[in-house]
Amino acid sequence: MSQRIGVIMGGTSAEREVSLQSGAAVLTALGAAGADAVGIELGDGVDTLSALRSADMDTAFLALHGRLGEDGCIQGMLELLGVPYTGSSVLSSALAMDKLKSKELFRLHNVPTPPYYEFSASESEADIEEVHGSFGFPVIVKPRREGSSIGIRKATNMSELVAAITAALQHDTSVLVERFVEGKEIAVGILSGRVLGAIEIAPKSGIYDFEAKYTPGMTEYFQPARLPPTRYRGVLNLAERAAQSLEVQGAARVDLLVTEGQNEYVLEVNTLPGMTPTSLLPKIAQAAGFGFAELCGAIARDARLHTGTPRVRTATPRVTELSSSADTLRLIRQAV
Numbered sequence: 195m196s197q198r199i200g201v202i203m204g205g206t207s208a209e210r211e212v213s214l215q216s217g218a219a220v221l222t223a224l225g226a227a228g229a230d231a232v233g234i235e236l237g238d239g240v241d242t243l244s245a246l247r248s249a250d251m252d253t254a255f256l257a258l259h260g261r262l263g264e265d266g267c268i269q270g271m272l273e274l275l276g277v278p279y280t281g282s283s284v285l286s287s288a289l290a291m292d293k294l295k296s297k298e299l300f301r302l303h304n305v306p307t308p309p310y311y312e313f314s315a316s317e318s319e320a321d322i323e324e325v326h327g328s329f330g331f332p333v334i335v336k337p338r339r340e341g342s343s344i345g346i347r348k349a350t351n352m353s354e355l356v357a358a359i360t361a362a363l364q365h366d367t368s369v370l371v372e373r374f375v376e377g378k379e380i381a382v383g384i385l386s387g388r389v390l391g392a393i394e395i396a397p398k399s400g401i402y403d404f405e406a407k408y409t410p411g412m413t414e415y416f417q418p419a420r421l422p423p424t425r426y427r428g429v430l431n432l433a434e435r436a437a438q439s440l441e442v443q444g445a446a447r448v449d450l451l452v453t454e455g456q457n458e459y460v461l462e463v464n465t466l467p468g469m470t471p472t473s474l475l476p477k478i479a480q481a482a483g484f485g486f487a488e489l490c491g492a493i494a495r496d497a498r499l500h501t502g503t504p505r506v507r508t509a510t511p512r513v514t515e516l517s518s519s520a521d522t523l524r525l526i527r528q529a530v
Contacts, residue, residue: 207260
């Protein structure tokens with residue numbers, strides 16, 4: 195008997211609409227591949243724990259983005275419920291979502307990342323100039339725990355910095371001020387520990403913000419990234435090291451900057467990459483020989499529990515008693 199895959203989407207973060215697009219695309223692809231898949235939409239007014247507990251699913255495909263979906267919260271619930279899920283563990287998800295903690299781990303593992311400092315909502319606007327000190331301009335200001343470039347701004351002087359920090363604090367209680375690095379924006383796709391390749395992103399506006407990410411025609415993509423072969427391999431290796439420093443699993447995307455000189459910098463690691471028509475991981479995977487349905491199937495097959503115990507479902511005639519996580523993965527493979 196095949197396993198039912200619950201595609202969890204929506205949520206309450208600022209990336210809800212993107213998540214719904216990702217979830218719809220994944221649900222369609224899994225269904226077309228013959229998998230037994232059902233959509234599970236979370237959002238305002240929905241008791242998330244009750245919805246997950248009562249969901250008719252054997253394994254969860256996480257198509258959530260942003261806080262409460264990508265940061266370890268849903269992952270922790272699924273661990274407690276004994277439902278295998280796609281993506282990284284609770285800890286790795288939380289670390290990857292937190293840009294400050296990610297950078298601290300990058301530095302610990304000798305993974306280059308642009309210089310930065312944190313500014314908290316507990317500090318006043320009058321403190322910004324003192325905290326910034328001789329850090330210099332231009333800089334990029336980001337909410338500490340948001341994705342999809344939400345709340346990101348470039349500042350070239352103090353007045354722009356104050357405005358950028360004020361705006362970013364509308365999305366989080368802490369922001370990251372990062373030195374602007376002139377270079378090519380590169381994204382590297384990783385699937386179950388395998389580095390798939392790199393794509394170059396060239397936003398027409400000059401900055402890869404939310405609009406540039408999700409508006410067709412706003413960004414040019416070059417695949418493979420326009421880099422010499424030796425440097426291309428070095429970028430793939432650096433992305434792999436960044437993912438390993440956070441111990442991410444399943445599908446992931448690593449965002450980097452590559453300068454005209456010989457410097458590469460890791461910006462962040464995404465543990466639940468977008469799966470929309472304009473998303474980068476599907477583009478990278480396609481060039482590596484994975485059609486979209488095949489990519490979704492491969493992600494689903496890698497669903498697992500990292501610390502919990504698989505639950506035994508007894509509520510419906512579709513009961514399948516699982517003796518181990520290996521049995522779960524075997525049955526998912528049969529489904530997809």
